[in-house]
Amino acid sequence: MEIYKGEKKRICLEKYSIAHLFSFPVEEFIEVHEYRRDEWIIQEGMRPDFLFYVIEGKAKIYVTHQNGKVSLINFINANEYIGEMELLNDVYYTKGIQASTKTVCFALPFHCYRTQLLEDAKFLRELTRFLSGKATFMAAKYSQSLAFPLENRLADFILQTADEGVYKEKHVTVCDYLGVSYRHLLHVLTQFCEKGYLQKEGRNYQIKQYGSLKELAGVLKNK
Amino acid sequence: MEIYKGEKKRICLEKYSIAHLFSFPVEEFIEVHEYRRDEWIIQEGMRPDFLFYVIEGKAKIYVTHQNGKVSLINFINANEYIGEMELLNDVYYTKGIQASTKTVCFALPFHCYRTQLLEDAKFLRELTRFLSGKATFMAAKYSQSLAFPLENRLADFILQTADEGVYKEKHVTVCDYLGVSYRHLLHVLTQFCEKGYLQKEGRNYQIKQYGSLKELAGVLKNK
DNA sequence: AAAATAATATGAGATATCTCATATTTTGAG
DNA sequence: CTCAAAATATGAGATATCTCATATTATTTT
Structure with a gap:
């Protein structure tokens, strides 16, 4: 994993501005992370410290069952969140997230932004849409699989x-x-x-x- | 389906106050609906006109597949929303919702409240938690079923x-x-x-x- | 380049689950 | 109370899917 600094970071923040997703400035403590293909963005079972927003690349959500079977629950693409479950829920079994191509994300430290995010209607509205899509998609996959x-x-x-x-x-x-x-x-x-x-x-x-x-x-x- | 009026409505609104879920008053245009067991609260494929909040009873979410198989996607209990998908998404295939016991809900007309709801951080925050739970639950059910x-x-x-x-x-x-x-x-x-x-x-x-x-x-x- | 690891490939038997047929019992509507 | 519909019950054969064993071929690591 590489953390962009200086010029590289600045250019990236400029190119993929996400200011429109929040009603307050998030630039100050934001980090830009790049993950190589197959690298784990979040380890299964370990709570992340960031809310990620994917700006480039593609990742996979995995869960391992007790019988050793592994499920690839879903893919995550650009303009989607990672870690939103942990932002919202104190109790949550964290799934593993693996980059399936080179993946670049903005990373917002929970401890800086948690409170503000949970009071920001603009952010919450988009997140709500994202989650409703996720829930609907999983429900569809579930019922279809059966x-x-x-x-x-x-x-x-x-x-x-x-x-x-x-x-x-x-x-x-x-x-x-x-x-x-x-x-x-x-x-x-x-x-x-x-x-x-x-x-x-x-x-x-x-x-x-x-x-x-x-x-x-x-x-x-x-x- | 029975719509509570007058005294009956007033008592119900008082007993199950939901004022804490919103940062603006919703009492004015709210309706209170009671559905009998097995009655359809929402017909599959038909967009509802209300956001429902269940205060008593239990309901089931059904979807019918083209091959005739029916999936009971999930149960809905007291203190959960119905119709939130339609509130958030203009394009959405509406699932059928059937009361499995006598069920009483508050019904907020979309046309009165839609705009306000989508700007209300308090409401959105709770809805976000609800949806994250729903998405997580469906993902778990999905991967377990396989x-x-x-x-x-x-x-x-x-x-x-x-x-x-x-x-x-x-x-x-x-x-x-x-x-x-x-x-x-x-x-x-x-x-x-x-x-x-x-x-x-x-x-x-x-x-x-x-x-x-x-x-x-x-x-x-x-x- | 050799060795180790991951991915592809195929056979064969086992098991989970489905479909269809049919009978009985219970429940709801008139 | 009666009849139709819904729910329960069971058998038997079909099919979808799994497990395990084993080979071959790529890909990665040393």
Whole structure:
């Protein structure tokens, strides 16, 4: 982890101004942190000291269960918060947050800003929207995971993550995210290839039948 | 649905004052609604006109999937909000909310209060806490549902809902809540009886071995 | 470059969970 | 009180998904 100082920090604060998110100045004690790919921004079970706001990059929220299974609960993208749960709740089991690409965040020390943040309607309004989205998203994922087999959820995931018609996510990550075993994921991917929806190219998969995948993914959505 | 008027309304407003939740007076346009058991407070897919605050009773959040499966996403208890998603988000698929007992709510018309509410730090702070809890809870349920078989989740549910050592939830409701088929739920309940954890009494189940159930439920929690 | 580690790959048997069919009992509406 | 609907109950076969074992191929570290 690198903490930006001097010129580098100044430029960053200027480029990604977040003044509009608060009704008071937060510049004074803000820090700018850069995390390398795979670095842990927050260790599971350890309370952070900062409220983070992601300005560049992408991270993953992980939780480890007692039976050793790991769940990738969700991704965090630019313009989203990290550590807001700990800001709001004194009792909270902290999830692990891992950078999945180089990730740059603003870090607001709790001890400087906690009180002010919790009284700032502008900040709270945005946070409320963010959290309502998070709650809604998790509720959707939850109910979908119970109502539909992997086939449907995977089709949806492929369509969402494919880049120019090519799906190239790491199997291991996807297993944690969709909550299925490695073996089963590979099995369903193979089926997709046999049915002609995908075509394997080295370790990537080329989408061949958008229509079929869209149909599978479509049943997840409530119109 | 009954709307309280006159004396009945006044008494209710007095008994369950919610003035402390807002920094401005909300009494003027507030309504008090009472819903009978099984009545729909909000119809799935229909935007409500009110922000509700439950003061008595218990309700259920349902969503219907395209394949006909129904998920009971969560329960709502006294001192919780309903309709907050619609208050915050212009685009939102409204879930169905059904009273599971007689339920009394305060109903704040969006058109009167929306603007004020979204600028009220006191209200927003509490709502933020509520939503963070909701998001956390859904994330936990989600990851647990993928990481553990019904056996564990059911043990947890039984311990949470048992009343004086007796479990007596409706199977149908539990299926929707835990996201499993009726057949399978009955199967696991039978196993619990065979193992001596529970003992069937008519249509209820008496808990016989707390320890065993606690052990099964315990692995869900991250310490 | 060698060694260690992570990711991919595949087979085979086990288990959790689902679907469908059908019967009985309980509950709510008229 | 009666009938229809809802809830409970159970069997049997199908399928989704898991576990474990083992190989091969990349990637990272030394």
